[in-house]
Amino acid sequence: MDNFKHLLRLRDWDAERILGTIGVAIRLKNEVKNGIYSEQLKGKTIGLFFEKPSLRTVTTFQVGMHQLGGMPVTLEPKSIGLNKRESVKDIARCLSRWLNGLVVRCFKQTLVEQLAEHGNIPVINALTDDHHPCQALAFGQVMVEQFGEDLRGKTVAFIGDGNNVANSTMELCAKLGMNFTLACPKGFEQKKEDIELSLPDFKKSGGKYRLFNEPRDAVRDADILYSDVWVSMGQEGQKDSKQNHFLPFQISDELLSLAPKHCKVTHCLPANRGEEITDSVMDNLQINLCYEEAENRLHAQKAVLWELLF
Numbered sequence: 001m002d003n004f005k006h007l008l009r010l011r012d013w014d015a016e017r018i019l020g021t022i023g024v025a026i027r028l029k030n031e032v033k034n035g036i037y038s039e040q041l042k043g044k045t046i047g048l049f050f051e052k053p054s055l056r057t058v059t060t061f062q063v064g065m066h067q068l069g070g071m072p073v074t075l076e077p078k079s080i081g082l083n084k085r086e087s088v089k090d091i092a093r094c095l096s097r098w099l100n101g102l103v104v105r106c107f108k109q110t111l112v113e114q115l116a117e118h119g120n121i122p123v124i125n126a127l128t129d130d131h132h133p134c135q136a137l138a139f140g141q142v143m144v145e146q147f148g149e150d151l152r153g154k155t156v157a158f159i160g161d162g163n164n165v166a167n168s169t170m171e172l173c174a175k176l177g178m179n180f181t182l183a184c185p186k187g188f189e190q191k192k193e194d195i196e197l198s199l200p201d202f203k204k205s206g207g208k209y210r211l212f213n214e215p216r217d218a219v220r221d222a223d224i225l226y227s228d229v230w231v232s233m234g235q236e237g238q239k240d241s242k243q244n245h246f247l248p249f250q251i252s253d254e255l256l257s258l259a260p261k262h263c264k265v266t267h268c269l270p271a272n273r274g275e276e277i278t279d280s281v282m283d284n285l286q287i288n289l290c291y292e293e294a295e296n297r298l299h300a301q302k303a304v305l306w307e308l309l310f
């Protein structure tokens with residue numbers, strides 16, 4: 001399977017394609033601000049298959065496809081009955097006959113891989129338990145908008161769980177020569193194999209991977225702090241057991257005061273205010289770029305659709 005035809009995880013893309021996509025996203029964002037809409041994907045359709053809840057991702061794919069002149073089609077997991085009513089192979093083959101692309105939010109990373117393998121249309125990972133590449137591209141766009149295209153040597157400190165968003169942010173950093181620091185409680189690190197798979201990219205780009213179990217150590221040289229929920233979708237049963245471990249990993253004014261003065265903050269959203277991030281930091285729009293990142297979801301995904309479907 002040629003993973004370059006899809007967006008299954010960011011590690012499959014090279015730096016040139018990531019920066020090119022971010023460049024297109026920035027152009028499309030400016031065009032929309034000037035009331036210019038392209039008809040690039042006129043007549044094309046994408047399917048949206050979401051097994052988990054969503055505000056941002058589902059809305060931005062729908063609006064984005066509309067802005068590019070194409071049409072999104074909602075696919076209902078309950079009605080489709082994946083592996084119950086019908087096999088993944090047959091579903092992928094049929095969808096490939098009607099659609100030009102498939103956007104999938106699901107639990108297992110293997111499902112997006114199987115849909116890509118058995119169909120012959122681009123599959124875009126809209127979040128799995130292990131990856132969230134669309135979020136990482138929107139974040140990359142924020143970084144380019146803030147610091148310019150050469151992001152080498154910038155430091156992203158991810159404070160919290162070693163989860164899907166951490167993985168994709170790490171893969172972005174590894175490709176673009178940024179340093180990625182994870183601060184998390186012991187036992188909640190990313191999977192070893194995910195880190196190891198990115199080490200060659202860090203080596204090639206000059207970026208560094210660092211792991212701390214103490215958030216204060218992680219923020220000292222950070223250009224941006226990244227926050228996400230402590231308990232991801234599908235892990236709700238672990239909330240009580242996780243909560244206590246994560247209490248020191250809250251992004252607060254106090255933690256921020258230990259970071260360099262220019263340091264910004266972001267969050268992939270949705271946020272649990274008062275848990276992983278305080279109200280005060282969330283509402284400080286001088287430093288909190290999370291709404292810019294949410295806006296960029298629209299344009300970064302349009303750029304992905306442009307890249308893969310045109």
Ligand code: CP
Nearest residue numbers: 054055056057268269
């Ligand atoms: N950040 C993000 O993916 O948001 P949704 O879960 O609302 O789509």
Ligand code: NVA
Nearest residue numbers: 163228232233269270
């Ligand atoms: N880590 C979070 C991200 C939500 C966008 C989750 O998977 O629920």
